[in-house]
Amino acid sequence: MVIAVNAIFFQDEKREGYGHYAWEIVSRLILTHPEHAFVLLFDKPFNHSFIIAPNVSAMLIKPAAKHVPGFLYWYNIAAAKAVKRIGAAVWLQPYGFCSLLSNIPQVLIIHDLAYKHFPKDNTKWNQWYYERFTPKFLKKATRIITVSQFSQKDILTQFPTLQKSIQVIPGAARKGFAPLPWEEKEAVKKKFTDEQEYFLFTGGISPRKNLLHLLKAFSLFKKWHKSNMKLVIAGRLAWHYETFLEKLKTYKYKNDIVLTGYLPETDLQALVAGAYAMIYTSNWEGFGLPIVEAMQSGVPVITSHTSSMPEVGGKAACYANPTDPADIAAQMQLLYKSEIERSKRIQEGFEQAAKYSWDTSASLCYAEIMAAIDV
Secondary structure, eight states: EEEEEEEETTSSSSSOHHHHHHHHHHHHHHHHHSSSSEEEEEESOGGGGGGGGGGEEEEEEEEEOOSHHHHHHHHIIHHHHHHHHTTTEEEEETSOOOOOOOOOOOOEEEEHHHHOOOOGGGGGHHHHHHHHHHHHHHHOOSSSEESHHHHHHHHHHHHOOOSOOOOEEEOOOTTOOOOOOOHHHHHHHHHTTTOOOEEEEEEOSSGOOOOOHHHHHHHHHHHHHHOOOOEESSSOOOSSHHHHHEEEEEETGGEEEEESSSSSHHHHHHHHHSSEEEEEESSSSSSOHHHHHHHTTTTEEEEEESSTTHHTTTTTTTTETOOOOOHHHHHHHHHHHHHHHHHHHHHHHHHHHOOOOOOHHHHHHHHHHHHHHHO
């Protein structure tokens, strides 16, 4: 059986949340099901390191799906023709979009409906595309997967006439996220923060990640404690980042802010494991992989009390109102002032992270693929 996989976010150099989620699952499907042929569909030149077994191949389908007209053409014409030509029995769509014109059964993974709740975070045309086509994608898909119970409930609330089941298949932390010995933590601090302790945020710089409120919270923390603590922000400049960069120019504690840009995987894993705490007070998340990555690394987490984040963090995380910098700062202070509380959160974090497994998620995804074929 041929399984087509939309692989446009499998960039080798700068893979992020959607790409990590999809590859962790797809790579396991490839290796555990050698009886099937997997065809990865790329829209840009790809690294052949994704060809990890004899039962996987790749196709480059142009033009790249870079904007709304590109999305429409790639999914509905170029890729749809390719999927039909290779005789695929099913098409896995991990990024919330699917083809409206293909007759091949499609398994749609939709991470969240952030566009419904934060429309200003998108460009005008991207917002139009989400609003117009997401209902059509949900109707077209043979099977639907999402990444949290929160997103499952949100989809059913926003689209009450949707007469389909939605399977929850969560993410997990990758193996490389693990605690570091003291000497290696010191080396990380020497490399990134002049040997100072640091709070850490990881992810793309965009309005949805709520970094302006994080800066305000960090200001309050510095005002309260006069410490040498740094704030490290590790991630690429994603979109609508200009206001954040302008704010940094006049920020009182700008010398204590470290922007790393996008980091290679090994550097990111070390940076996470060396952090005093992870601060992930995003406005909205379908899941939030950095939460479990930090917990598996032995790092306490401060995150938002909104969307899926309480579900992912469980009782291990510290929670704050993402719109209230003083609340975020109070959680930073809680961990800073009490080593007992910090140690407790670290131990509970190990237990929470262990609840998530890529192997389990891949098995659940395979079941959905098989169910799509049986429809």
